[in-house]
Amino acid sequence: xxxxxxxxxxxxxxxxxxxxxxxxxxxxxxxxxxxxxxxxxxxxxxxxxxxxxxxxxxxxxxxxxxxxxxxxxxxxxxxxxxxxxxxxxxxxxxxxxxxxxxxxxxxxxxxxxxxxxxxxxxxxxxxxxxxxxxxxxxxxxxxxxxxxxxxxxxxxxxxxxxxxxxxxxxxxxxxxxxxxxxxxxxxxxxxxxxxxxxxxxxxxxxxxxxxxxxxxxxxxxxxxxxxxxxxxxxxxxxxxxxxxxxxxxxxxxxxxxxxxxxxxxxxxxxxxxxxxxxxxxxxxxxxxxxxxxxxxxxxxxxxxxxxxxxxxxxxxxxxxxxxxxxxxxxxxxxxxxxxxxxxxxxxxxxxxxxxxxxxxxxxxxxxxxxxxxxxxxxxxxxxxxxxxxxxxxxxxxxxxxxxxxxxxxx
Amino acid sequence: xxxxxxxxxxxxxxxxxxxxxxxxxxxxxxxxxxxxxxxxxxxxxxxxxxxxxxxxxxxxxxxxxxxxxxxxxxxxxxxxxxxxxxxxxxxxxxxxxxxxxxxxxxxxxxxxxxxxxxxxxxxxxxxxxxxxxxxxxxxxxxxxxxxxxxxxxxxxxxxxxxxxxxxxxxxxxxxxxxxxxxxxxxxxxxxxxxxxxxxxxxxxxxxxxxxxxxxxxxxxxxxxxxxxxxxxxxxxxxxxx
Numbered sequence: 001x002x003x004x005x006x007x008x009x010x011x012x013x014x015x016x017x018x019x020x021x022x023x024x025x026x027x028x029x030x031x032x033x034x035x036x037x038x039x040x041x042x043x044x045x046x047x048x049x050x051x052x053x054x055x056x057x058x059x060x061x062x063x064x065x066x067x068x069x070x071x072x073x074x075x076x077x078x079x080x081x082x083x084x085x086x087x088x089x090x091x092x093x094x095x096x097x098x099x100x101x102x103x104x105x106x107x108x109x110x111x112x113x114x115x116x117x118x119x120x121x122x123x124x125x126x127x128x129x130x131x132x133x134x135x136x137x138x139x140x141x142x143x144x145x146x147x148x149x150x151x152x153x154x155x156x157x158x159x160x161x162x163x164x165x166x167x168x169x170x171x172x173x174x175x176x177x178x179x180x181x182x183x184x185x186x187x188x189x190x191x192x193x194x195x196x197x198x199x200x201x202x203x204x205x206x207x208x209x210x211x212x213x214x215x216x217x218x219x220x221x222x223x224x225x226x227x228x229x230x231x232x233x234x235x236x237x238x239x240x241x242x243x244x245x246x247x248x249x250x251x252x253x254x255x256x257x258x259x260x261x262x263x264x265x266x267x268x269x270x271x272x273x274x275x276x277x278x279x280x281x282x283x284x285x286x287x288x289x290x291x292x293x294x295x296x297x298x299x300x301x302x303x304x305x306x307x308x309x310x311x312x313x314x315x316x317x318x319x320x321x322x323x324x325x326x327x328x329x330x331x332x333x334x335x336x337x338x339x340x341x342x343x344x345x346x347x348x349x350x351x352x353x354x355x356x357x358x359x360x361x362x363x364x365x366x367x368x369x370x371x372x373x374x375x376x377x378x379x380x381x382x383x384x385x386x387x388x389x390x391x392x393x394x395x396x397x398x399x400x401x402x403x404x405x406x407x408x409x410x
Numbered sequence: 411x412x413x414x415x416x417x418x419x420x421x422x423x424x425x426x427x428x429x430x431x432x433x434x435x436x437x438x439x440x441x442x443x444x445x446x447x448x449x450x451x452x453x454x455x456x457x458x459x460x461x462x463x464x465x466x467x468x469x470x471x472x473x474x475x476x477x478x479x480x481x482x483x484x485x486x487x488x489x490x491x492x493x494x495x496x497x498x499x500x501x502x503x504x505x506x507x508x509x510x511x512x513x514x515x516x517x518x519x520x521x522x523x524x525x526x527x528x529x530x531x532x533x534x535x536x537x538x539x540x541x542x543x544x545x546x547x548x549x550x551x552x553x554x555x556x557x558x559x560x561x562x563x564x565x566x567x568x569x570x571x572x573x574x575x576x577x578x579x580x581x582x583x584x585x586x587x588x589x590x591x592x593x594x595x596x597x598x599x600x601x602x603x604x605x606x607x608x609x610x611x612x613x614x615x616x617x618x619x620x621x622x623x624x625x626x627x628x629x630x631x632x633x634x635x636x637x638x639x640x641x642x643x644x645x646x647x648x649x650x651x
Binding site: 005006009012013016311312315316317318319320321322323324325403404407 | 462465467468487488491492494495496500502506508510511519520522523524529568572
């Protein structure tokens with residue numbers, strides 16, 4: 001039998017029940033569309049995270065307290081504060097080759113007040129080298145000076161939003177503000193940086209790390225040490241040097257009992273990439289379930305169609321249709337449904353992903369519209385395969401009908 | 411004339427659960443090329459089953475059926491489908507036209523299953539035949555826009571499109587008024603005159619007498635094989651219900 005005539009015939013049959021054909025297709029449209037949209041949105045979210053992290057600079061090395069290896073669980077997860085990193089560690093790391101700048105971090109939350117204005121926000125204790133580590137600038141006044149690193153000077157540099165909230169248009173330089181009960185002199189204001197997923201530096205205030213440790217927190221350790229290296233390719237060398245240095249400083253002979261973790265930003269990116277990739281696959285698999293549901297819908301409708309057209313099938317057999325003719329006719333019909341549904345689904349999924357991408361971009365985040373050919377081809381092929389798989393049973397049922405019984409069917 | 415059909419002691423049993431029904435209980439006859447035979451009997455006599463067996467739609471249980479010298483018991487399902495397609499044209503009491511396709515597409519339906527069919531040529535043939543039965547102006551209509559007589563004429567053209575030698579008609583005038591029925595019989599008689607072999611199943615004596623020969627069937631057995639001497643000719647206005 002002529003394939004083109006069969007395909008034409010299938011279109012005619014589908015056109016007769018336009019609304020029903022559309023509803024059947026809808027299962028495929030939603031299935032394919034959601035697979036494509038979710039894959040794309042997943043990739044977009046990944047790009048957002050990457051872009052955010054990359055905005056810190058990829059040539060950063062971080063030292064975290066707590067061993068990241070085998071038996072030691074992540075400290076923060078267990079609610080345990082690990083106190084192994086100190087300000088002196090940070091200073092020592094500064095002497096490692098290829099390191100451009102290094103700063104410890106000692107953070108906390110506090111009420112910051114000026115006059116009758118009170119704001120609860122976080123303070124960041126850093127060293128004077130902070131500006132060399134993170135991409136951040138002072139817009140007014142100055143940052144923490146190297147002399148103040150060793151002191152517990154009560155000076156503060158305000159984030160742009162904190163300055164707005166406490167001082168409005170007035171000049172804050174030289175004014176005294178209170179962080180909890182302690183009085184600080186404002187020496188500078190940071191440039192507006194914009195919020196990122198990781199932190200909003202505009203809402204924070206910067207103070208010398210020793211001040212944060214001794215006066216506000218009453219601790220001796222730091223939460224994190226971050227260092228900038230001259231080139232990303234030196235990261236492995238720097239990491240091993242820092243490890244050697246800190247093992248020696250912490251008096252650790254057995255490398256298994258390591259009490260800190262050194263990681264470069266690109267390593268962190270790789271790790272996040274692995275996690276988000278797994279997440280994407282998982283979400284895609286959930287979306288693929290709707291493809292399966294759509295396939296069952298197709299089988300359902302094709303079974304109804306076979307019953308409805310029993311007489312027609314009988315007639316076709318009487319006029320010389322072979323078993324395979326009837327089989328292919330019904331198979332082609334269900335494949336056409338999934339093919340067209342898949343096509344619309346691909347277009348719809350791309351449109352939806354684009355709307356999300358442009359919406360997020362409009363809000364000012366670095367979200368890329370990523371549609372991989374693989375996701376398009378894969379979901380499309382799966383759709384057609386589903387049409388084939390779920391179309392086979394109804395088509396077989398039609399082909400196996402007894403011609404005479406079918407002809408007499410009312 | 412050569413022998414087209416040779417049926418020897420054919421039986422047909424239907425099994426419904428534990429109950430076996432013997433519909434044909436040993437039927438034998440020959441039909442020559444170019445004959446016009448009526449198979450006559452009351453309902454339940456097995457006449458329709460016999461026709462379906464002759465048209466390769468139904469399989470017989472025992473006996474022998476030779477068509478153009480082929481032993482049909484040795485043909486597989488695909489070959490039987492080819493025979494239905496190329497060697498036989500069916501005409502049904504209820505026309506069995508596809509309601510959602512045009513008259514022309516209905517006529518072309520059997521060509522869909524014809525191997526190596528030239529669509530253009532088949533279409534030209536369909537138009538020629540439709541014009542011949544007076545439906546040249548109805549080709550793009552749907553069957554439900556046609557009268558019963560017109561629908562049956564479409565069905566006849568459909569039966570002819572693959573140029574089979576044998577026309578099998580199952581109560582072709584059963585659903586029609588006498589005038590339309592007469593037109594149908596006229597066409598069948600004309601086709602017979604041109605050399606087509608026609609086997610027609612009916613329960614009406616006057617319709618049966620349009621043929622040249624009547625096989626009377628009762629309870630699955632041929633009771634009488636009668637040559638029609640006073641054949642009714644639809645063109646003479648002799649054909650009345």
